[in-house]
Amino acid sequence: MVLLALGALLGLAIAGYALFTAKGTRSRSVPPEDLALVNSRPILRSDFMSQVQTEFATPFAQSTPDQRAKVLQEMVAEELQVQRGLEIDLPSFDPDVRTAMVAGVQLEITADVLAQQPTERELRAYYEAHKSRYVGEGVLRMRDLVAKSGSAAGAEQTMANAQQAMTALRAGMPVDQAVQRYRLEDSGALMAAGHVDTDEIFEFAAKAKLAREIYAAAAALQGGQVSEPIRQSDGVHVVVMLEHRIPVQEDYAAAADRVWTDYKNDAQTRVRDANVRYLRGRADILLSPEARELEELAR
Amino acid sequence: MQSTAGPARAAGPKGARRHRLIWGIATAIALLCGLGYWLHLRSLEASLVRRWPAELAHDPRMIRFAVSLARPVYSIRCASCHGANLHGDHAGGAPDLADSIWLYGDGGIGDIENTILYGIRSGHPKAHNVTDMPAEGRVHQLSAPEVDDVVEFVLALSRQAHAEDAAERGRKLFYDKGNCFDCHANDAMGNTDYGAPPLLGPQWNYGGDRLALRNTIYSGRHGRCPAWISVLTPPQIRALAAYLYVESHAT
Numbered sequence: 001m002v003l004l005a006l007g008a009l010l011g012l013a014i015a016g017y018a019l020f021t022a023k024g025t026r027s028r029s030v031p032p033e034d035l036a037l038v039n040s041r042p043i044l045r046s047d048f049m050s051q052v053q054t055e056f057a058t059p060f061a062q063s064t065p066d067q068r069a070k071v072l073q074e075m076v077a078e079e080l081q082v083q084r085g086l087e088i089d090l091p092s093f094d095p096d097v098r099t100a101m102v103a104g105v106q107l108e109i110t111a112d113v114l115a116q117q118p119t120e121r122e123l124r125a126y127y128e129a130h131k132s133r134y135v136g137e138g139v140l141r142m143r144d145l146v147a148k149s150g151s152a153a154g155a156e157q158t159m160a161n162a163q164q165a166m167t168a169l170r171a172g173m174p175v176d177q178a179v180q181r182y183r184l185e186d187s188g189a190l191m192a193a194g195h196v197d198t199d200e201i202f203e204f205a206a207k208a209k210l211a212r213e214i215y216a217a218a219a220a221l222q223g224g225q226v227s228e229p230i231r232q233s234d235g236v237h238v239v240v241m242l243e244h245r246i247p248v249q250e251d252y253a254a255a256a257d258r259v260w261t262d263y264k265n266d267a268q269t270r271v272r273d274a275n276v277r278y279l280r281g282r283a284d285i286l287l288s289p290e291a292r293e294l295e296e297l298a299r
Numbered sequence: 300m301q302s303t304a305g306p307a308r309a310a311g312p313k314g315a316r317r318h319r320l321i322w323g324i325a326t327a328i329a330l331l332c333g334l335g336y337w338l339h340l341r342s343l344e345a346s347l348v349r350r351w352p353a354e355l356a357h358d359p360r361m362i363r364f365a366v367s368l369a370r371p372v373y374s375i376r377c378a379s380c381h382g383a384n385l386h387g388d389h390a391g392g393a394p395d396l397a398d399s400i401w402l403y404g405d406g407g408i409g410d411i412e413n414t415i416l417y418g419i420r421s422g423h424p425k426a427h428n429v430t431d432m433p434a435e436g437r438v439h440q441l442s443a444p445e446v447d448d449v450v451e452f453v454l455a456l457s458r459q460a461h462a463e464d465a466a467e468r469g470r471k472l473f474y475d476k477g478n479c480f481d482c483h484a485n486d487a488m489g490n491t492d493y494g495a496p497p498l499l500g501p502q503w504n505y506g507g508d509r510l511a512l513r514n515t516i517y518s519g520r521h522g523r524c525p526a527w528i529s530v531l532t533p534p535q536i537r538a539l540a541a542y543l544y545v546e547s548h549a550t
Contacts, residue, residue, distance in 0.1 A: 032345035033533030045348070046416055047425075049409045060409055061353035104424060111422025115431075115523040257437050 457500030
Protein backbone atom coordinates (compact mmCIF):
# COMPACT_ATOMS: atom_id res chain seq x y z
CA MET A 1 0.00 0.00 0.00
CA VAL A 2 2.79 2.32 1.02
CA LEU A 3 4.71 1.29 -2.07
CA LEU A 4 1.70 2.07 -4.24
CA ALA A 5 1.31 5.51 -2.71
CA LEU A 6 5.02 6.20 -3.17
CA GLY A 7 4.79 5.10 -6.79
CA ALA A 8 1.81 7.36 -7.40
CA LEU A 9 3.61 10.31 -5.81
CA LEU A 10 6.71 9.67 -7.88
CA GLY A 11 4.59 9.48 -11.04
CA LEU A 12 2.87 12.74 -10.22
CA ALA A 13 6.19 14.42 -9.53
CA ILE A 14 7.64 13.30 -12.86
CA ALA A 15 4.51 14.36 -14.72
CA GLY A 16 4.50 17.75 -13.01
CA TYR A 17 8.17 18.34 -13.78
CA ALA A 18 7.65 17.38 -17.42
CA LEU A 19 4.57 19.59 -17.67
CA PHE A 20 6.22 22.72 -16.36
CA THR A 21 9.56 22.34 -18.08
CA ALA A 22 8.41 21.07 -21.49
CA LYS A 23 9.83 22.85 -24.55
CA GLY A 24 7.20 21.58 -26.92
CA THR A 25 7.60 18.96 -29.56
CA ARG A 26 11.17 18.79 -30.75
CA SER A 27 12.58 17.31 -33.91
CA ARG A 28 15.82 15.48 -33.53
CA SER A 29 16.77 15.77 -37.17
CA VAL A 30 16.46 18.39 -39.88
CA PRO A 31 14.28 17.30 -42.84
CA PRO A 32 16.23 17.19 -46.09
CA GLU A 33 14.39 20.15 -47.64
CA ASP A 34 15.26 22.36 -44.70
CA LEU A 35 18.54 23.95 -43.79
CA ALA A 36 17.64 24.51 -40.17
CA LEU A 37 14.78 24.26 -37.73
CA VAL A 38 14.28 27.17 -35.37
CA ASN A 39 11.92 26.08 -32.59
CA SER A 40 10.67 23.50 -35.10
CA ARG A 41 9.99 26.17 -37.72
CA PRO A 42 11.87 25.37 -40.91
CA ILE A 43 14.25 27.53 -42.88
CA LEU A 44 13.86 26.10 -46.37
CA ARG A 45 16.94 25.46 -48.45
CA SER A 46 15.23 27.08 -51.44
CA ASP A 47 14.54 30.26 -49.43
CA PHE A 48 18.10 30.28 -48.21
CA MET A 49 19.46 30.02 -51.75
CA SER A 50 17.16 32.79 -52.98
CA GLN A 51 18.19 35.00 -50.09
CA VAL A 52 21.90 34.48 -50.78
CA GLN A 53 21.36 35.31 -54.45
CA THR A 54 19.32 38.40 -53.63
CA GLU A 55 21.61 39.70 -50.93
CA PHE A 56 24.85 39.30 -52.82
CA ALA A 57 23.53 39.58 -56.38
CA THR A 58 25.41 36.47 -57.35
CA PRO A 59 24.38 32.98 -58.42
CA PHE A 60 24.17 30.72 -55.41
CA ALA A 61 26.81 28.37 -56.77
CA GLN A 62 29.30 31.24 -56.81
CA SER A 63 28.58 32.48 -53.30
CA THR A 64 31.28 32.07 -50.67
CA PRO A 65 30.92 30.15 -47.40
CA ASP A 66 31.20 33.46 -45.53
CA GLN A 67 28.30 34.90 -47.50
CA ARG A 68 26.22 31.81 -46.87
CA ALA A 69 27.05 31.88 -43.16
CA LYS A 70 26.03 35.52 -42.91
CA VAL A 71 22.70 34.87 -44.60
CA LEU A 72 22.00 31.89 -42.38
CA GLN A 73 22.64 33.98 -39.27
CA GLU A 74 20.29 36.64 -40.56
CA MET A 75 17.57 34.16 -41.42
CA VAL A 76 17.75 32.53 -38.00
CA ALA A 77 17.61 35.95 -36.37
CA GLU A 78 14.63 36.91 -38.52
CA GLU A 79 12.79 33.70 -37.68
CA LEU A 80 13.43 34.18 -33.96
CA GLN A 81 12.10 37.72 -34.10
CA VAL A 82 9.02 36.71 -36.08
CA GLN A 83 8.33 34.03 -33.51
CA ARG A 84 8.81 36.57 -30.75
CA GLY A 85 6.34 38.85 -32.52
CA LEU A 86 3.74 36.10 -32.54
CA GLU A 87 4.57 35.21 -28.96
CA ILE A 88 3.76 38.72 -27.77
CA ASP A 89 0.81 38.83 -30.16
CA LEU A 90 2.15 41.76 -32.14
CA PRO A 91 -0.76 41.72 -34.65
CA SER A 92 -3.22 42.41 -31.85
CA PHE A 93 -1.86 45.87 -31.12
CA ASP A 94 0.54 47.04 -33.84
CA PRO A 95 -1.42 48.80 -36.59
CA ASP A 96 1.40 48.39 -39.13
CA VAL A 97 1.50 44.64 -38.60
CA ARG A 98 -2.28 44.44 -38.83
CA THR A 99 -2.32 46.47 -42.03
CA ALA A 100 0.39 44.31 -43.53
CA MET A 101 -1.48 41.14 -42.58
CA VAL A 102 -4.77 42.36 -44.03
CA ALA A 103 -3.02 43.43 -47.22
CA GLY A 104 -1.25 40.08 -47.42
CA VAL A 105 -4.46 38.09 -47.00
CA GLN A 106 -6.31 40.20 -49.54
CA LEU A 107 -3.50 39.90 -52.03
CA GLU A 108 -3.49 36.16 -51.61
CA ILE A 109 -7.20 35.74 -52.21
CA THR A 110 -7.39 38.20 -55.09
CA ALA A 111 -4.31 36.91 -56.89
CA ASP A 112 -6.38 34.97 -59.39
CA VAL A 113 -8.53 37.97 -60.18
CA LEU A 114 -5.53 40.27 -60.50
CA ALA A 115 -3.81 37.92 -62.86
CA GLN A 116 -6.87 37.05 -64.90
CA GLN A 117 -7.24 38.93 -68.16
CA PRO A 118 -10.91 39.41 -69.06
CA THR A 119 -11.80 38.72 -72.66
CA GLU A 120 -13.24 41.36 -74.95
CA ARG A 121 -16.56 39.54 -74.80
CA GLU A 122 -16.64 39.61 -71.01
CA LEU A 123 -15.80 43.29 -70.99
CA ARG A 124 -18.54 44.11 -73.48
CA ALA A 125 -21.06 42.11 -71.46
CA TYR A 126 -19.98 44.00 -68.35
CA TYR A 127 -20.36 47.31 -70.19
CA GLU A 128 -23.88 46.39 -71.32
CA ALA A 129 -24.84 45.39 -67.78
CA HIS A 130 -23.47 48.61 -66.26
CA LYS A 131 -24.18 51.08 -69.02
CA SER A 132 -25.41 53.77 -66.66
CA ARG A 133 -21.91 54.04 -65.20
CA TYR A 134 -20.52 55.17 -68.54
CA VAL A 135 -22.47 58.32 -69.07
CA GLY A 136 -20.51 61.50 -69.68
CA GLU A 137 -21.03 64.01 -66.92
CA GLY A 138 -23.59 66.74 -67.66
CA VAL A 139 -22.51 70.36 -67.32
CA LEU A 140 -24.67 73.41 -66.70
CA ARG A 141 -24.51 77.19 -66.15
CA MET A 142 -27.55 78.57 -64.37
CA ARG A 143 -28.97 81.20 -62.04
CA ASP A 144 -31.18 80.22 -59.13
CA LEU A 145 -33.16 83.39 -58.46
CA VAL A 146 -35.49 83.85 -55.54
CA ALA A 147 -38.24 86.31 -54.78
CA LYS A 148 -38.13 86.52 -51.00
CA SER A 149 -41.39 86.60 -49.07
CA GLY A 150 -41.59 88.65 -45.92
CA SER A 151 -44.88 87.49 -44.38
CA ALA A 152 -47.68 84.97 -44.94
CA ALA A 153 -49.90 87.72 -46.29
CA GLY A 154 -47.29 88.63 -48.88
CA ALA A 155 -46.83 85.05 -50.10
CA GLU A 156 -49.37 85.36 -52.89
CA GLN A 157 -47.90 88.68 -53.92
CA THR A 158 -44.43 87.10 -54.00
CA MET A 159 -45.70 84.28 -56.19
CA ALA A 160 -47.32 86.79 -58.55
CA ASN A 161 -44.05 88.74 -58.68
CA ALA A 162 -42.10 85.58 -59.49
CA GLN A 163 -44.56 84.70 -62.24
CA GLN A 164 -44.13 88.13 -63.79
CA ALA A 165 -40.36 87.71 -63.62
CA MET A 166 -40.65 84.31 -65.29
CA THR A 167 -42.77 85.75 -68.10
CA ALA A 168 -40.34 88.61 -68.66
CA LEU A 169 -37.34 86.30 -68.66
CA ARG A 170 -39.04 83.94 -71.08
CA ALA A 171 -39.76 86.95 -73.30
CA GLY A 172 -36.02 87.62 -73.44
CA MET A 173 -35.38 90.19 -70.71
CA PRO A 174 -31.73 90.08 -69.62
CA VAL A 175 -31.31 88.31 -66.28
CA ASP A 176 -29.68 91.21 -64.43
CA GLN A 177 -32.44 93.57 -65.59
CA ALA A 178 -35.12 91.12 -64.38
CA VAL A 179 -33.31 90.79 -61.04
CA GLN A 180 -33.51 94.55 -60.55
CA ARG A 181 -37.05 95.08 -61.81
CA TYR A 182 -38.66 92.21 -59.85
CA ARG A 183 -36.42 92.53 -56.77
CA LEU A 184 -35.00 89.05 -57.16
CA GLU A 185 -31.89 87.70 -55.46
CA ASP A 186 -29.53 84.86 -56.20
CA SER A 187 -30.39 82.09 -53.77
CA GLY A 188 -26.77 81.65 -52.67
CA ALA A 189 -26.85 77.92 -53.35
CA LEU A 190 -24.36 78.24 -56.20
CA MET A 191 -21.50 80.31 -54.91
CA ALA A 192 -17.80 80.38 -55.68
CA ALA A 193 -15.35 82.40 -53.61
CA GLY A 194 -18.15 84.55 -52.22
CA HIS A 195 -19.67 85.37 -55.61
CA VAL A 196 -22.55 83.93 -57.55
CA ASP A 197 -21.14 81.11 -59.64
CA THR A 198 -22.22 81.44 -63.26
CA ASP A 199 -19.37 79.27 -64.56
CA GLU A 200 -19.85 75.72 -65.70
CA ILE A 201 -20.74 73.31 -62.96
CA PHE A 202 -21.02 69.53 -63.15
CA GLU A 203 -24.50 68.14 -62.74
CA PHE A 204 -23.50 66.02 -59.77
CA ALA A 205 -22.19 69.16 -58.01
CA ALA A 206 -25.36 71.09 -58.77
CA LYS A 207 -27.40 68.20 -57.47
CA ALA A 208 -25.47 68.26 -54.22
CA LYS A 209 -25.83 72.01 -53.77
CA LEU A 210 -29.41 72.67 -54.81
CA ALA A 211 -32.63 71.78 -53.03
CA ARG A 212 -34.25 68.70 -54.53
CA GLU A 213 -37.15 70.52 -56.23
CA ILE A 214 -34.84 73.20 -57.63
CA TYR A 215 -32.46 70.59 -59.08
CA ALA A 216 -35.35 68.62 -60.55
CA ALA A 217 -36.60 71.73 -62.31
CA ALA A 218 -33.10 72.68 -63.49
CA ALA A 219 -32.32 69.20 -64.83
CA ALA A 220 -35.35 69.39 -67.10
CA LEU A 221 -34.36 72.74 -68.67
CA GLN A 222 -32.47 73.31 -71.89
CA GLY A 223 -30.09 76.23 -72.31
CA GLY A 224 -32.04 79.54 -72.50
CA GLN A 225 -35.13 78.16 -70.77
CA VAL A 226 -36.72 79.46 -67.56
CA SER A 227 -38.50 77.29 -64.99
CA GLU A 228 -41.94 77.75 -63.51
CA PRO A 229 -41.91 79.45 -60.09
CA ILE A 230 -41.04 76.99 -57.31
CA ARG A 231 -42.23 77.72 -53.82
CA GLN A 232 -39.62 77.07 -51.12
CA SER A 233 -39.28 78.04 -47.46
CA ASP A 234 -37.18 81.13 -48.27
CA GLY A 235 -39.43 82.40 -51.08
CA VAL A 236 -40.32 81.60 -54.66
CA HIS A 237 -37.49 80.43 -56.92
CA VAL A 238 -37.09 80.84 -60.66
CA VAL A 239 -34.32 78.92 -62.39
CA VAL A 240 -32.72 80.45 -65.46
CA MET A 241 -30.70 77.92 -67.44
CA LEU A 242 -27.91 79.71 -69.31
CA GLU A 243 -26.35 76.58 -70.78
CA HIS A 244 -27.00 72.88 -70.29
CA ARG A 245 -24.96 70.08 -71.80
CA ILE A 246 -26.99 66.95 -71.21
CA PRO A 247 -25.13 63.77 -70.08
CA VAL A 248 -24.29 61.60 -73.07
CA GLN A 249 -23.98 57.82 -73.07
CA GLU A 250 -20.39 56.87 -73.90
CA ASP A 251 -19.95 54.03 -76.33
CA TYR A 252 -17.85 50.99 -75.45
CA ALA A 253 -14.76 52.20 -77.27
CA ALA A 254 -14.69 55.49 -75.35
CA ALA A 255 -15.24 53.81 -72.00
CA ALA A 256 -13.11 50.71 -72.64
CA ASP A 257 -10.30 51.49 -70.20
CA ARG A 258 -12.70 52.36 -67.39
CA VAL A 259 -14.74 49.24 -68.16
CA TRP A 260 -11.58 47.17 -67.76
CA THR A 261 -10.66 48.84 -64.47
CA ASP A 262 -14.21 48.58 -63.11
CA TYR A 263 -14.46 44.95 -64.17
CA LYS A 264 -11.28 44.09 -62.29
CA ASN A 265 -12.22 46.17 -59.25
CA ASP A 266 -15.67 44.59 -59.07
CA ALA A 267 -14.19 41.12 -59.36
CA GLN A 268 -11.73 41.87 -56.55
CA THR A 269 -14.47 43.28 -54.36
CA ARG A 270 -16.61 40.19 -54.95
CA VAL A 271 -13.79 37.86 -53.97
CA ARG A 272 -12.85 39.93 -50.92
CA ASP A 273 -16.49 40.09 -49.76
CA ALA A 274 -16.95 36.37 -50.28
CA ASN A 275 -13.84 35.69 -48.24
CA VAL A 276 -15.02 37.91 -45.38
CA ARG A 277 -18.43 36.22 -45.49
CA TYR A 278 -16.74 32.83 -45.27
CA LEU A 279 -14.54 33.95 -42.38
CA ARG A 280 -17.51 35.43 -40.56
CA GLY A 281 -19.43 32.23 -41.13
CA ARG A 282 -16.92 30.15 -39.26
CA ALA A 283 -16.09 32.79 -36.65
CA ASP A 284 -17.55 33.08 -33.18
CA ILE A 285 -18.48 36.77 -32.97
CA LEU A 286 -20.20 37.99 -29.82
CA LEU A 287 -21.86 41.38 -30.11
CA SER A 288 -22.88 43.87 -27.46
CA PRO A 289 -26.44 45.20 -27.75
CA GLU A 290 -25.18 48.44 -29.34
CA ALA A 291 -23.05 46.52 -31.79
CA ARG A 292 -26.00 44.28 -32.61
CA GLU A 293 -28.01 47.35 -33.57
CA LEU A 294 -25.20 48.52 -35.80
CA GLU A 295 -24.94 45.07 -37.33
CA GLU A 296 -28.65 45.14 -38.13
CA LEU A 297 -28.18 48.57 -39.67
CA ALA A 298 -25.36 47.28 -41.85
CA ARG A 299 -27.62 44.53 -43.18
CA MET B 300 -7.17 -46.66 -48.58
CA GLN B 301 -5.70 -46.84 -45.12
CA SER B 302 -2.28 -47.93 -46.41
CA THR B 303 -2.01 -44.87 -48.67
CA ALA B 304 -3.69 -42.33 -46.40
CA GLY B 305 -1.73 -43.35 -43.33
CA PRO B 306 1.75 -42.15 -44.40
CA ALA B 307 0.28 -39.02 -46.05
CA ARG B 308 -1.44 -38.09 -42.81
CA ALA B 309 1.81 -38.86 -40.95
CA ALA B 310 3.83 -36.56 -43.32
CA GLY B 311 1.06 -33.91 -43.43
CA PRO B 312 1.74 -31.86 -40.30
CA LYS B 313 5.48 -31.87 -40.92
CA GLY B 314 5.04 -30.88 -44.59
CA ALA B 315 2.58 -28.18 -43.71
CA ARG B 316 4.95 -26.78 -41.09
CA ARG B 317 7.75 -26.80 -43.62
CA HIS B 318 5.53 -25.04 -46.12
CA ARG B 319 4.53 -22.43 -43.59
CA LEU B 320 8.16 -21.95 -42.64
CA ILE B 321 9.21 -21.49 -46.27
CA TRP B 322 6.37 -19.07 -46.93
CA GLY B 323 7.12 -17.23 -43.74
CA ILE B 324 10.78 -16.86 -44.64
CA ALA B 325 9.91 -15.84 -48.21
CA THR B 326 7.43 -13.26 -46.96
CA ALA B 327 9.92 -11.93 -44.45
CA ILE B 328 12.58 -11.67 -47.15
CA ALA B 329 10.13 -9.97 -49.50
CA LEU B 330 9.12 -7.55 -46.75
CA LEU B 331 12.74 -6.88 -45.90
CA CYS B 332 13.52 -6.32 -49.58
CA GLY B 333 10.53 -4.01 -49.88
CA LEU B 334 11.55 -2.15 -46.76
CA GLY B 335 15.11 -1.93 -48.01
CA TYR B 336 13.95 -0.60 -51.35
CA TRP B 337 11.64 1.90 -49.66
CA LEU B 338 14.46 3.07 -47.42
CA HIS B 339 16.73 3.29 -50.44
CA LEU B 340 14.19 5.46 -52.28
CA ARG B 341 13.72 7.69 -49.23
CA SER B 342 17.46 7.99 -48.91
CA LEU B 343 17.77 8.93 -52.59
CA GLU B 344 14.96 11.47 -52.21
CA ALA B 345 16.62 12.97 -49.15
CA SER B 346 19.90 13.12 -50.99
CA LEU B 347 18.19 14.72 -53.99
CA VAL B 348 16.77 17.48 -51.82
CA ARG B 349 19.88 17.98 -49.67
CA ARG B 350 22.30 18.50 -52.54
CA TRP B 351 23.03 22.04 -53.61
CA PRO B 352 21.59 22.45 -57.12
CA ALA B 353 24.95 23.06 -58.77
CA GLU B 354 26.29 19.77 -57.41
CA LEU B 355 23.17 17.93 -58.42
CA ALA B 356 23.45 19.05 -62.03
CA HIS B 357 26.76 17.16 -62.26
CA ASP B 358 25.59 13.91 -60.74
CA PRO B 359 24.18 11.71 -63.55
CA ARG B 360 22.92 9.07 -61.12
CA MET B 361 20.87 11.56 -59.14
CA ILE B 362 19.67 13.27 -62.28
CA ARG B 363 18.43 9.91 -63.63
CA PHE B 364 16.61 9.30 -60.38
CA ALA B 365 15.13 12.81 -60.45
CA VAL B 366 13.87 12.40 -64.00
CA SER B 367 12.23 9.07 -63.17
CA LEU B 368 10.55 10.66 -60.17
CA ALA B 369 9.51 13.81 -62.05
CA ARG B 370 7.98 12.39 -65.23
CA PRO B 371 4.75 11.10 -63.70
CA VAL B 372 4.41 14.23 -61.59
CA TYR B 373 4.86 16.39 -64.67
CA SER B 374 2.19 14.43 -66.55
CA ILE B 375 -0.32 14.93 -63.76
CA ARG B 376 0.46 18.47 -62.63
CA CYS B 377 2.14 20.39 -65.42
CA ALA B 378 1.29 18.85 -68.78
CA SER B 379 -2.22 20.29 -68.87
CA CYS B 380 -0.76 23.78 -69.38
CA HIS B 381 2.75 23.21 -70.67
CA GLY B 382 1.90 20.24 -72.86
CA ALA B 383 2.99 16.63 -72.68
CA ASN B 384 6.03 17.51 -74.78
CA LEU B 385 6.90 20.54 -72.60
CA HIS B 386 6.54 22.90 -75.54
CA GLY B 387 3.94 25.15 -73.93
CA ASP B 388 0.75 26.60 -75.26
CA HIS B 389 0.42 29.99 -76.94
CA ALA B 390 -3.31 30.22 -76.25
CA GLY B 391 -2.81 30.10 -72.50
CA GLY B 392 0.58 31.77 -72.48
CA ALA B 393 2.25 28.72 -70.96
CA PRO B 394 5.91 28.96 -71.94
CA ASP B 395 7.97 26.29 -73.63
CA LEU B 396 9.91 24.50 -70.89
CA ALA B 397 12.22 22.65 -73.22
CA ASP B 398 13.89 25.69 -74.71
CA SER B 399 16.73 27.57 -73.07
CA ILE B 400 14.72 30.72 -72.36
CA TRP B 401 13.54 31.31 -68.82
CA LEU B 402 11.31 34.14 -67.68
CA TYR B 403 12.73 34.13 -64.17
CA GLY B 404 16.23 33.23 -63.04
CA ASP B 405 19.07 31.73 -65.00
CA GLY B 406 17.49 28.36 -65.76
CA GLY B 407 19.50 26.59 -63.07
CA ILE B 408 17.87 23.95 -60.92
CA GLY B 409 17.62 26.34 -57.94
CA ASP B 410 15.80 29.05 -59.88
CA ILE B 411 13.44 26.59 -61.56
CA GLU B 412 12.71 25.04 -58.19
CA ASN B 413 11.91 28.45 -56.76
CA THR B 414 9.36 29.10 -59.50
CA ILE B 415 7.74 25.70 -58.97
CA LEU B 416 7.60 26.21 -55.20
CA TYR B 417 5.96 29.62 -55.18
CA GLY B 418 4.63 30.10 -58.70
CA ILE B 419 4.12 33.23 -60.74
CA ARG B 420 1.43 35.67 -59.56
CA SER B 421 0.01 32.73 -57.63
CA GLY B 422 -1.02 34.71 -54.59
CA HIS B 423 1.79 33.23 -52.56
CA PRO B 424 3.75 36.12 -51.03
CA LYS B 425 7.00 34.66 -52.35
CA ALA B 426 5.71 34.21 -55.89
CA HIS B 427 7.35 36.00 -58.81
CA ASN B 428 5.26 39.12 -59.07
CA VAL B 429 7.51 42.12 -59.60
CA THR B 430 5.53 43.46 -62.51
CA ASP B 431 3.46 42.36 -65.46
CA MET B 432 3.15 43.28 -69.10
CA PRO B 433 1.18 46.56 -69.01
CA ALA B 434 -1.81 47.09 -71.24
CA GLU B 435 -0.08 49.85 -73.21
CA GLY B 436 -3.04 50.48 -75.48
CA ARG B 437 -5.82 49.99 -73.03
CA VAL B 438 -4.41 52.45 -70.49
CA HIS B 439 -3.58 54.91 -73.31
CA GLN B 440 0.14 54.80 -72.73
CA LEU B 441 0.23 54.27 -76.49
CA SER B 442 -2.46 55.07 -79.02
CA ALA B 443 -3.77 52.28 -81.26
CA PRO B 444 -1.58 53.35 -84.25
CA GLU B 445 1.42 53.57 -81.93
CA VAL B 446 0.75 50.03 -80.72
CA ASP B 447 0.77 48.95 -84.37
CA ASP B 448 4.13 50.67 -84.86
CA VAL B 449 5.65 48.89 -81.88
CA VAL B 450 4.29 45.61 -83.24
CA GLU B 451 6.16 46.26 -86.50
CA PHE B 452 9.33 47.00 -84.54
CA VAL B 453 9.05 43.72 -82.63
CA LEU B 454 8.45 41.91 -85.93
CA ALA B 455 11.63 43.54 -87.21
CA LEU B 456 13.54 42.52 -84.09
CA SER B 457 12.49 38.93 -84.60
CA ARG B 458 13.38 39.02 -88.32
CA GLN B 459 9.83 38.66 -89.54
CA ALA B 460 8.19 40.52 -92.41
CA HIS B 461 7.46 44.07 -91.32
CA ALA B 462 6.77 47.60 -92.55
CA GLU B 463 10.02 49.59 -92.40
CA ASP B 464 8.57 53.04 -91.67
CA ALA B 465 6.26 51.79 -88.98
CA ALA B 466 9.06 49.72 -87.43
CA GLU B 467 11.27 52.82 -87.25
CA ARG B 468 8.50 54.74 -85.50
CA GLY B 469 8.01 51.73 -83.24
CA ARG B 470 11.71 51.68 -82.39
CA LYS B 471 11.46 55.25 -81.09
CA LEU B 472 8.35 54.38 -79.08
CA PHE B 473 10.12 51.33 -77.66
CA TYR B 474 12.84 53.51 -76.17
CA ASP B 475 10.70 56.51 -75.36
CA LYS B 476 6.97 56.77 -74.81
CA GLY B 477 6.29 53.06 -74.50
CA ASN B 478 9.07 52.50 -71.93
CA CYS B 479 9.39 48.95 -73.29
CA PHE B 480 13.17 48.99 -72.86
CA ASP B 481 12.71 49.35 -69.10
CA CYS B 482 11.80 45.69 -68.76
CA HIS B 483 12.84 44.13 -72.06
CA ALA B 484 16.28 45.83 -71.96
CA ASN B 485 18.00 48.05 -74.49
CA ASP B 486 19.01 45.08 -76.59
CA ALA B 487 15.51 43.53 -76.29
CA MET B 488 17.09 40.48 -74.66
CA GLY B 489 14.64 40.69 -71.77
CA ASN B 490 15.22 40.72 -68.03
CA THR B 491 14.78 37.67 -65.86
CA ASP B 492 14.40 39.78 -62.71
CA TYR B 493 11.11 41.09 -64.05
CA GLY B 494 10.04 38.03 -65.99
CA ALA B 495 10.35 40.03 -69.20
CA PRO B 496 11.10 37.70 -72.11
CA PRO B 497 13.49 38.43 -74.97
CA LEU B 498 11.82 39.81 -78.08
CA LEU B 499 14.08 38.33 -80.68
CA GLY B 500 12.02 35.22 -81.36
CA PRO B 501 11.42 32.59 -82.44
CA GLN B 502 10.11 31.53 -79.00
CA TRP B 503 7.04 33.40 -77.83
CA ASN B 504 4.79 32.80 -74.87
CA TYR B 505 1.64 34.07 -76.56
CA GLY B 506 2.62 33.77 -80.17
CA GLY B 507 4.82 36.00 -82.29
CA ASP B 508 2.57 36.83 -85.22
CA ARG B 509 1.20 40.33 -85.83
CA LEU B 510 -2.19 39.70 -84.18
CA ALA B 511 -0.78 37.99 -81.08
CA LEU B 512 1.82 40.72 -80.58
CA ARG B 513 -0.83 43.39 -80.97
CA ASN B 514 -3.03 41.74 -78.38
CA THR B 515 -0.09 41.48 -76.02
CA ILE B 516 0.96 45.10 -76.34
CA TYR B 517 -2.56 46.55 -76.42
CA SER B 518 -4.16 44.53 -73.61
CA GLY B 519 -1.14 43.41 -71.57
CA ARG B 520 -0.39 39.97 -70.16
CA HIS B 521 -0.60 38.58 -66.67
CA GLY B 522 0.62 35.00 -66.98
CA ARG B 523 0.57 32.88 -63.89
CA CYS B 524 1.70 29.56 -62.54
CA PRO B 525 0.39 27.94 -59.36
CA ALA B 526 2.50 27.60 -56.22
CA TRP B 527 3.16 23.91 -55.69
CA ILE B 528 4.77 24.15 -52.26
CA SER B 529 1.75 22.82 -50.43
CA VAL B 530 0.72 20.32 -53.10
CA LEU B 531 3.89 18.44 -54.02
CA THR B 532 6.56 17.00 -51.73
CA PRO B 533 10.01 18.62 -51.58
CA PRO B 534 11.61 15.68 -53.47
CA GLN B 535 8.94 15.91 -56.19
CA ILE B 536 9.56 19.65 -56.59
CA ARG B 537 13.32 19.24 -56.69
CA ALA B 538 12.94 16.34 -59.13
CA LEU B 539 10.72 18.45 -61.41
CA ALA B 540 13.27 21.24 -61.33
CA ALA B 541 16.04 18.83 -62.25
CA TYR B 542 13.90 17.29 -65.00
CA LEU B 543 13.15 20.68 -66.57
CA TYR B 544 16.80 21.64 -66.24
CA VAL B 545 17.81 18.51 -68.11
CA GLU B 546 15.18 18.97 -70.83
CA SER B 547 16.04 22.62 -71.36
CA HIS B 548 19.73 21.86 -71.58
CA ALA B 549 19.34 18.84 -73.84
CA THR B 550 20.20 20.87 -76.92
